[in-house]
Amino acid sequence: MTMATNATRSDTPGSDFARLSKKVADAGLLGRRPGYYTLRITAVTGLYAAGWAAFVLVGASWWTLAIAAFLAVMYGQVALVAHDMAHRQVFRRRRASELSGRIAGASIGMSYGWWQDKHTRHHANPNTEDLDPDIGPDLLVWSPDQARAATGLPRLLGRWQAFLFFPLLTLEGFNLHVASGRAMANRRLKRRALDGALLLAHCAVYLTALFWVLPPGMAIAFLAVHQCLFGVYLGSAFAPNHKGMPILTADDRPDFLRRQVLTSRNVNGGLFTDLALGGLNHQIEHHLFPSMPSPNLRKARAIVRRYCRDLGVDYAETGLVASYRLALTSLHDAGAPLRRTRVRA
Numbered sequence: 001m002t003m004a005t006n007a008t009r010s011d012t013p014g015s016d017f018a019r020l021s022k023k024v025a026d027a028g029l030l031g032r033r034p035g036y037y038t039l040r041i042t043a044v045t046g047l048y049a050a051g052w053a054a055f056v057l058v059g060a061s062w063w064t065l066a067i068a069a070f071l072a073v074m075y076g077q078v079a080l081v082a083h084d085m086a087h088r089q090v091f092r093r094r095r096a097s098e099l100s101g102r103i104a105g106a107s108i109g110m111s112y113g114w115w116q117d118k119h120t121r122h123h124a125n126p127n128t129e130d131l132d133p134d135i136g137p138d139l140l141v142w143s144p145d146q147a148r149a150a151t152g153l154p155r156l157l158g159r160w161q162a163f164l165f166f167p168l169l170t171l172e173g174f175n176l177h178v179a180s181g182r183a184m185a186n187r188r189l190k191r192r193a194l195d196g197a198l199l200l201a202h203c204a205v206y207l208t209a210l211f212w213v214l215p216p217g218m219a220i221a222f223l224a225v226h227q228c229l230f231g232v233y234l235g236s237a238f239a240p241n242h243k244g245m246p247i248l249t250a251d252d253r254p255d256f257l258r259r260q261v262l263t264s265r266n267v268n269g270g271l272f273t274d275l276a277l278g279g280l281n282h283q284i285e286h287h288l289f290p291s292m293p294s295p296n297l298r299k300a301r302a303i304v305r306r307y308c309r310d311l312g313v314d315y316a317e318t319g320l321v322a323s324y325r326l327a328l329t330s331l332h333d334a335g336a337p338l339r340r341t342r343v344r345a
Contacts, residue, residue: 017257017288020307024289029300033293037090044081048074048107052209060214068222072229075108075173079234080278082108086116087290102191106198108230109206111180113195123290127263128248135247139168140331143247147337159339162332165239172231177203237276240267240323241283244330245316258313260287265326266301266317273320274298284315 024030051071058064082104084090091097098112105112118133125131135142141150141158150158157164177199183189184196210219245263253259267273267281279294280286285304286297308315318326 015255015257016311017255020257020288020304023303023307024292024300027299027303029296029303030289030292031296032090032092033295036293036295037084041081041090044074044077048078055209056213060218062218064214064218064222065225068226069229072173072226072233075226075230076233076237077278078104078108079110080237080280082110082112082115083119083278083280084294086112086119089291089293102194102198105195106202109177109180109199109202111183111189111192111195111199113189113191114180114183114186117189123287125248125250125253126260126287127242127245128250128253128259131250134242140165141334141338142243142331143334144337147335150338155338158335161335162328165328165331166232166235169232169235170228172235173227173229174231176231176234177227236324237278237280239327240277240320241265241280243327244323257288260284261304261308261313261315263287264316265323266315267323268317268319281320 048071051067051074055064055067055071058067081090082101085097085101085104088094088097091100101116102112105115122132122134127135129135129143129145137146137150137154139153139157140161141147141154146154147158157168180195180199184192184199186192189195210222213219214222242263242265245265248254248259248263254262261284264283264287266284267277269277269281273281274294279297282294282297282301285292285300286294288304289297289300292300305315305317
């Protein structure tokens with residue numbers, strides 16, 4: 001079962017979510033938007049190709065680092081399109097969604113199968129300890145309990161992780177590639193042979209292009225700028241969505257509607273914010289209706305916000321800068337036990 005169907009089938013017809021779902025469906029917001037996605041995919045594909053064409057034309061010049069920055073943004077945009085494809089926002093059928101998602105993932109060096117598995121678990125249990133892979137203590141700690149149990153690198157970084165968060169995002173692009181590669185050892189991953197072949201092809205073509213067109217030092221500089229800025233962009237697009245929101249436990253979870261709304265945060269802004277964040281700034285609506293096309297999320301916001309107000313369910317919404325401040329404050333608070341331990345030592 002896919003992400004899109006996991007959520008919508010989790011409640012009974014008489015539930016709060018079912019009644020909200022009927023309101024949204026009656027407003028016509030669950031229908032596909034082929035014209036929008038044709039335009040968006042064409043634009044992203046064209047700009048992605050133009051970036052690499054400019055890379056070849058500029059050649060061995062330090063101006064190529066500006067192209068690296070542009071391509072970092074385009075890699076982020078491709079990732080956001082792949083996200084919509086994985087949720088079946090673009091195509092209704094699974095085969096078309098998986099094919100297009102794998103092509104998009106391969107173009108930025110990401111395993112579609114690994115990411116879909118990880119993201120499905122996140123959607124089912126957002127901000128839930130031991131269930132949401134996005135808040136696992138792999139490098140940072142997300143709660144005081146995780147801080148007290150931390151060892152190794154999370155324990156070392158956790159004391160000052162709020163100050164290190166954005167610098168660490170420069171590694172997120174590399175981490176995406178490494179995690180995708182490591183996932184190929186997981187025998188439970190569907191179509192891992194295909195994903196592995198696509199990852200190897202991307203790596204071979206990417207590195208060959210860099211070291212064929214540029215001298216070694218310049219190629220390494222391009223790689224560093226491109227991947228570091230890609231990581232910062234990707235992390236900055238996803239960080240406002242859940243960081244700093246309540247963290248649940250597996251034994252204390254509310255119903256589907258409250259589980260999704262109370263752990264998610266919307267980010268205010270206009271069409272530029274929608275474009276830069278790929279619609280993920282409407283995170284509450286996205287988590288409630290994962291298969292809803294991203295341009296419809298803004299329209300669904302008024303319905304969902306009013307419905308939550310009538311139910312007395314907190315609906316979190318803030319500006320982009322404020323969302324980062326809340327996320328960093330939460331990280332700082334989560335690391336407090338480690339700072340106290342250091343003082344006592």
